[in-house]
Amino acid sequence: MVAANIVAKERELDDNNVFAVDDDLRLLKSAAIYGANASGKSNLAKALSFMKWFMINSSKDTQSTEKIGVEPFELSTETEVQPSFFEIVFLLDAKKYRYGFEANQKRIISEWLSYVPNTNKTALFERVSEGNSRKLKYLSKKFKAEGIYPKTRSNALFLSVAAQFNVEIAERILDWLTKKVNIVSGLDDQVHLIHTVSYLAKNNDNRSEIIQLIKQLDLGIKQIRIKQAEIIPMEQSSYHFKTESSIKTGHQRFDKKGNSVSIKFFDLENQESEGTKKIISIAGLLVDTLKYGKILIFDELDARLHPLISKAIVELFHSRKTNSNNAQLIFMTDDTNLLSNKIFRRDQIWFTEKNKYGATDLYSLVEYKIQNDASFESDYIKGRYGAIPFIGDLSQLLGEPNA
Template sequence: MIYAFGAQNYFSFREGMSASFQLSAKVPVSVSQGRRISTVLGIKGGNASGKTNILKGLAFLQEFISDSFSLEDGDGLGFDTYFGIKDESNFFIDFKVGDVRYLYELTATPFSVVREALYKKLQRKTLIVERLEDVIVERSNEFKSLDFILLKSNASLISTAVKYKIKDLPIDFLNIVEYFGNMSGNVTRVGVVPDESMFKRDTASAFYYKVDRAFEFAKNIIKNSDLGIIDIQIQKNELSAGKVQYVPMFLHKVGKSNDTRFLTAFDQSSGTMALYRRLAMYWMVLEDGGVLVMDEFDQNCHPMLLPSLIKLFTDKETNPKGAQFIFTAHNADIIDELGKYRTILVSKEDGESYSYRLDEIPGDLIRNDRSIAALYREGKIGGVPKL
């Protein structure tokens, strides 16, 4: 579970940005559901304000921590500084795996690590390991086996240690890599993945065909979304050379009679098929207790459907493992669904982005009995495009 993450001198954020899921005791129970860490966080702002860069920052940390050892020598880490300035960039992520809370810190240039550190946060903050460039300068005794690994300038210590498969290494690093492996979505460290290639219709159908619970999950949501679909079936077709094709067929009611007709995926709207594909990811993240990162999650989706998708993560019955959902959206009404404790606004001035969570705005402008979306549209709380 993520508590907070952030970056400084990262793409359009020069002074820095941070995103916090933490909820204080002052947050109403109707919002917190008794949790001290939110399971949803929405990001709003004008076009090119820097919203996606926040998600890219999280995706960068996920990929760098868990899989950067796969980078070739000389490859960049996968980020850029504010307008290419030569200063170092700083990153952090505060997260929990199982019963252990960690703080990870990274200082880097776009091509090499300057400093990297991992702390455990139990009764107090305790350093596990710290590196400066390619040398480990501090480590706890239980991690002495790290003395025998060769560090790469463009790879994380955690990813490197796991790839070396060191026998005497405590389980922490492997648990961290597995946790970040459960992060999914349409955002990578270098940008947004097109919806069609993120989870194609064929691969989603193959997944649904093999995992009944996921298929029932997706069918129930689609049938309840007033799309005219009363059932979905998946046909398994044997092709030449041993290949298999999975074809979804959507059953529609015809008129006021009890007559029904099957239609193919090509006869469905782009919104229906986007929902069909994406629900496979939603189910996997909820099942694993992972993190879903989605840019413009409201794209091709009716506004009245958005609250029900968010509720999948806020409701403890559908999200017993505390999976988290962080997203950007253009729909303004979504702010009222999230409230001030779960909404980050992003603005840009003179080419520099800055962000803030709505409960950081002083005074009583934002109240629980007033529509926040109305204030947003009027430009009173920032984060709107200047037209």
């Protein structure tokens, strides 16, 4: 998320929402993505999630006969036979890396990795597929992966295979991707709860910080009790679990004079609201991301959350005090209360919209010329920026049936 060369109406946003990597590069601490239902917001998160999984696992968790899990865009005769393209640019060990690949369901068409160790871009490897043949077009000595490419299947990534054979650069990239980049859905509370439970079960700084966060979000919770989690896989996929932990939330009890007399504990699963369960579920994820300067990509962030809670979460990332390690948040949302020039710079707001051919366009608010006193929310609802649903005439939907 590279910051644009703009100045926000609220000048403190330029100081709080942006951080400098060096003299030439500034990055954003957050980005919000808006769009109508079925406009492609969630597909963006799904594509990034697949890319992450495939980079880490294609060499070890797939077989030679398995299809690659890409889906061609089938609403165009031109693209339905073309490969899917994936590329990311990221910083690792103070160096900028560019990695990407093209793939169809049968094989990897091309794959590349380069970095900028000083000032000049340096290619580390380039892989191509020509007809039925495949070859390593270029391999830098700095990548130290001689003799490994012949061991790479046509449906696996060379980067993933190289990491399996202890190539240091490949190992560092996949370690960064595994530990520093989280891609989650706001609808998967049970998955997030496992992480929160694991922190709460330990008596460390993360535990106290999670409890403090929960208390500050006005849930009326004064104490939390938890038994050690028992995690039971529900499916073969590592993303589906059931937790048998007992989590109790403590609330104050009062006498008839309004004096606090004791703490009453409720069962989280059966006695708390869906919003409370959501906040407790993601509390560990938020603390972990902020504390260790990670990247969090969050689809449906606002699901089951009050707008003020969503705003508070965003402000945790913008605050220098709570985000001293420059963690980054990218989230998909429909909460227009956050569309404010007091919360975001224009380059932090993005939209997805399907064109007339059914393809998704992703574009930024920074592309629009906007007056300083413009209301982002009002103009968005009015359709000035696009990315809203066009609703047909519903007046006759439940009218009298035709004779």
